[in-house]
Amino acid sequence: QVQLVESGGGLVQPGGSLRLSCAHSGSIFRFNAMGWYRQAPGKQRELVASITFGGSTNYADSVKGRFTISRDNAKNTVYLQMNSLKPEDTAVYYCNVFPWNGRPSWGQGTQVTVSS
Numbered sequence: 082q083v084q085l086v087e088s089g090g091g092l093v094q095p096g097g098s099l100r101l102s103c104a105h106s107g108s109i110f111r112f113n114a115m116g117w118y119r120q121a122p123g124k125q126r127e128l129v130a131s132i133t134f135g136g137s138t139n140y141a142d143s144v145k146g147r148f149t150i151s152r153d154n155a156k157n158t159v160y161l162q163m164n165s166l167k168p169e170d171t172a173v174y175y176c177n178v179f180p181w182n183g184r185p186s187w188g189q190g191t192q193v194t195v196s197s
Contacts, residue, residue, distance in 0.1 A: 083107035083185045087176055090191030093166055101161040101191060103176030109185055110157065116179030117150060117161045119172035119193075130161060131179040143169075166195045 089101040101117070116131040130140045130150035138150050149162040159176050173190040 083109060085176055085185070085188030087174060087188050087191040090174060090193045092194045092196065094197050095167060095195055097166050097195070098162070098164045099166065099193060101163065101174055101176075101193075103159040103161075103188075105157050105159065105176070107185065110178065111154075114179040115152060115159045115176060116181070117148075117159070118175045118177065118181070119170075120175070120190075121169075121172040124172075126175070128179070129174070132159065163193070166193075168195045171195050 084106045086104045087101060089099060091099060093099055112134050114131055114133045117129045118126050119129050120126040128141060129144055130138065130148055132138045132150045132152050134154065140148060147163065147165045152159045163170065171194050173192050175187050175190040177187060
């Protein structure tokens with residue numbers, strides 16, 4: 082069964098940090114690259130960071146130097162360490178395969194709110 086469960090979001094002040102986790106199950110994720118995506122109100126979902134099975138990473142320009150994506154293949158978990166958070170990072174954060182071409186379905190996501 083394919084399942085994605087994101088966690089770790091919350092309310093944080095500007096400049097703060099959060100660590101998101103994504104537990105995934107299903108063979109589709111096992112050897113695929115994974116990505117963290119986010120969707121802010123009124124905006125399209127966008128890719129934040131991606132990581133290959135072997136650990137090669139890429140980041141959106143808006144988060145370079147602040148966010149770090151990692152994965153533990155033994156635990157079927159992908160992480161996103163977010164530092165120096167800004168109000169414009171406020172969004173619902175999701176993980177899924179990268180690139181996403183319509184499958185699998187999205188999880189419930191985790192809300193990140195950056196506000197003083």
